[in-house]
Amino acid sequence: MRDAFDRGSKWLIGHHGDSLLRLGGAAGIRSWRALQAEVVHPRKLPDGLLEVYFEDRTDPDLFLVEVATYADQRIRKQLVRDIGLLLIDRQVLPEVLTLVLCPRGNVQVGEKEELRSRLGWTGAQFSWQVVELWKIPAEQLLAAGDVGLIPWVPLTQFPEPPEVVLRQCRQRIEEQAPVEEQANLLALSQVMTRLRYNDPGLLVLFGGRETMIESPLIQELMAEGEAKGEAKGEAKGRCQGMQKALLRMVEVRFGSVPSEVANHIQAIGDEQKLLDLLTQTFLCPDLEAFQNKLSS
Structure with missing residues (x-):
C-alpha cells in the first residue's frame, strides 16, 4: 500500500512485526524493533522497516515489510523502488516480505522482478517472500x-x-x-x-461500533486530521483536516477509496456534515451504504 497507508497494518507491523516475520518463515528471532523509515523520499515509505536480531548472529538483519490489501502486479514495481531507496539510504540489501490480504481474480503479485536497460548492457533481478493470506490455514495461526x-x-x-x-x-x-x-x-x-x-x-x-470507537488507534486516526486543521486556525483548515480524517476512516472501514467518493468528500465545506459522515463510517455496514449517506 503506497498512496494511502492502512494505519491498522502499520500498527500491527510496529507492535507485532516479529509475528509477521514468523508467518513468512523466519525462525530463531531473538529480538527486534521497528525502525523509523526515514529514507530519501519520505512520501514513499515502506509499510514497515524492522531491525531483527537472530539467535545465531550478533549483527542485525534489516527486513522491509509491505502489506497489500489486494493482489496487484504493480506491487512488484513498488518493492523494487523500496529496495532501491534502502540501498541508497542504508547501503544494505534488505530481506523483503510482502503480505497480500485478499485475492483479486487470477492476479498474482509474483516473487521476483527483472530489470534490463534498453541496450541490454545492464540488468538486475530482485526477489522476495510473498505470503498470500487466504491460502494460509487459520489453524496454523491459531496454533502459533x-x-x-x-x-x-x-x-x-x-x-x-x-x-x-x-x-x-x-x-x-x-x-x-x-x-x-x-x-x-x-x-x-x-x-x-x-x-x-x-x-x-x-x-x-x-x-461492533463500540469497539471501533474505544480503540485508541481509531481515535488517533480520527483526531489527527482535525488537529491538523485546527492548527491552521481557520474554518477552511479544519474542514481540510476533517476531510483527511474521513478519507482515512473510509479506507480503514471499507478498503480502497473510489475516486468519486474521495472527490465528493473533498468538496464538502460543512464541518457538521463531515462530522456526521465520520460517524456514518462506524454505522454503515458497507461502502454502498456509506455512499448513499454521502449523497443524501
Whole structure:
C-alpha cells in the first residue's frame, strides 16, 4: 500500500512485526524493533522497516515489510523502488516480505522482478517472500499461540462457519493480549473481517461500533486530521483536516477509496456534515451504504 497507508497494518507491523516475520518463515528471532523509515523520499515509505536480531548472529538483519490489501502486479514495481531507496539510504540489501490480504481474480503479485536497460548492457533481478493470506490455514495461526497474528485470521482459510473462528479470535485476544492492546486488536480484527465479509453481524463478534470507537488507534486516526486543521486556525483548515480524517476512516472501514467518493468528500465545506459522515463510517455496514449517506 503506497498512496494511502492502512494505519491498522502499520500498527500491527510496529507492535507485532516479529509475528509477521514468523508467518513468512523466519525462525530463531531473538529480538527486534521497528525502525523509523526515514529514507530519501519520505512520501514513499515502506509499510514497515524492522531491525531483527537472530539467535545465531550478533549483527542485525534489516527486513522491509509491505502489506497489500489486494493482489496487484504493480506491487512488484513498488518493492523494487523500496529496495532501491534502502540501498541508497542504508547501503544494505534488505530481506523483503510482502503480505497480500485478499485475492483479486487470477492476479498474482509474483516473487521476483527483472530489470534490463534498453541496450541490454545492464540488468538486475530482485526477489522476495510473498505470503498470500487466504491460502494460509487459520489453524496454523491459531496454533502459533501468538496474539499478534490473530487480527489476520479472518482472512485465512478455514472450513468452519466464520462465526466459529471469529469467536475463537476474540477469545484469544481477551485472554492473551495485554490490556492496553486489546481494544486495538479487536478493532483491527473487525477491519480485517470487513474486508472479507459483508455481514454486520460478524462485526458484532468483535464488539461492533463500540469497539471501533474505544480503540485508541481509531481515535488517533480520527483526531489527527482535525488537529491538523485546527492548527491552521481557520474554518477552511479544519474542514481540510476533517476531510483527511474521513478519507482515512473510509479506507480503514471499507478498503480502497473510489475516486468519486474521495472527490465528493473533498468538496464538502460543512464541518457538521463531515462530522456526521465520520460517524456514518462506524454505522454503515458497507461502502454502498456509506455512499448513499454521502449523497443524501
